[in-house]
Amino acid sequence: MARMKFLCDAERCIECNGCVTACKNENNVPWGVNRRRVVTINDGQPGEKSISVACMHCSDAPCMAVCPVDCFYRTSEGVVLHDKDLCIGCGYCFYACPFGAPQFPQAGAFGLRGKMDKCTFCAGGPEKDLSAEESRKYGSNRLAEGKLPACAEMCSTKALLAGDGDVVADIYRQRVLKRGKGSEVWGWGTAYGAPGREKPAPAQPQPKS
Amino acid sequence: MRAKVVAFAAIAALGLAGCGERPQEMVQKTGKYQGKPDTVPWDSPQFGGKQAEWERAIQTRTQNQNEYTRIQ
Numbered sequence: 001m002a003r004m005k006f007l008c009d010a011e012r013c014i015e016c017n018g019c020v021t022a023c024k025n026e027n028n029v030p031w032g033v034n035r036r037r038v039v040t041i042n043d044g045q046p047g048e049k050s051i052s053v054a055c056m057h058c059s060d061a062p063c064m065a066v067c068p069v070d071c072f073y074r075t076s077e078g079v080v081l082h083d084k085d086l087c088i089g090c091g092y093c094f095y096a097c098p099f100g101a102p103q104f105p106q107a108g109a110f111g112l113r114g115k116m117d118k119c120t121f122c123a124g125g126p127e128k129d130l131s132a133e134e135s136r137k138y139g140s141n142r143l144a145e146g147k148l149p150a151c152a153e154m155c156s157t158k159a160l161l162a163g164d165g166d167v168v169a170d171i172y173r174q175r176v177l178k179r180g181k182g183s184e185v186w187g188w189g190t191a192y193g194a195p196g197r198e199k200p201a202p203a204q205p206q207p208k209s
Numbered sequence: 210m211r212a213k214v215v216a217f218a219a220i221a222a223l224g225l226a227g228c229g230e231r232p233q234e235m236v237q238k239t240g241k242y243q244g245k246p247d248t249v250p251w252d253s254p255q256f257g258g259k260q261a262e263w264e265r266a267i268q269t270r271t272q273n274q275n276e277y278t279r280i281q
Contacts, residue, residue: 144255
């Protein structure tokens with residue numbers, strides 16, 4: 001199987017924020033943290049475009065490269081996750097991320113930052129699968145239930161696609177051929193590398209337990 | 210008297226047990242994941258380690274996003 005990817009079709013996104021709501025509900029995301037959000041360009045003008053943005057689980061993730069405590073890892077399915085027990089909430093990943101994905105809940109008074117929180121592709125984190133601990137720290141683990149991220153499955157216009165990168169690309173290709181326009185996939189070159197770029201970093205080996 | 214000696218010896222042994230000097234520095238291997246290991250998604254109770262079954266479930270779900278194949 002190929003790696004997991006997100007794809008947002010700007011021709012289809014109607015800015016309904018269903019993905020944002022689905023994510024918040026599925027993962028019990030606290031107030032002030034937005035794992036996913038909808039960005040609209042040229043809002044209110046003819047030809048405005050909206051896109052749903054979250055962690056894209058980059059092939060060569062900059063957050064992984066800059067983390068001073070190396071709390072990030074990539075699963076065998078290409079999902080970029082992190083260990084919250086190790087995160088020190090420094091915020092380096094936020095500055096490195098081209099999508100503004102890392103979020104920091106306010107942990108106390110005086111603007112104290114908590115541990116980083118971001119989209120997990122609904123794959124939980126480094127705790128026992130589907131455990132209460134995993135749910136509390138990272139949210140839902142739909143991937144372990146054989147399901148795709150809630151945001152994509154909830155998308156009413158199927159603007160947001162998730163899943164095996166090859167299949168997702170095929171769906172989009174077919175769509176573009178049918179409608180004859182809108183072949184630009186926002187963020188894909190940045191996240192997964194444009195053709196001709198060097199190979200992505202290999203996945204971390206995962207011990208089976 | 211004997212009980213006192215035994216109690217003293219036990220207290221001394223327990224007290225000295227805390228004197229061990231162990232290295233407490235974190236071993237940081239730069240560029241390598243330092244956190245807890247994670248399990249693969251098909252190790253969940255639903256799939257019981259059957260990777261092929263999990264992949265089939267994910268492929269079906271991914272294909273369900275394509276309305277050109279769902280609606281003819």
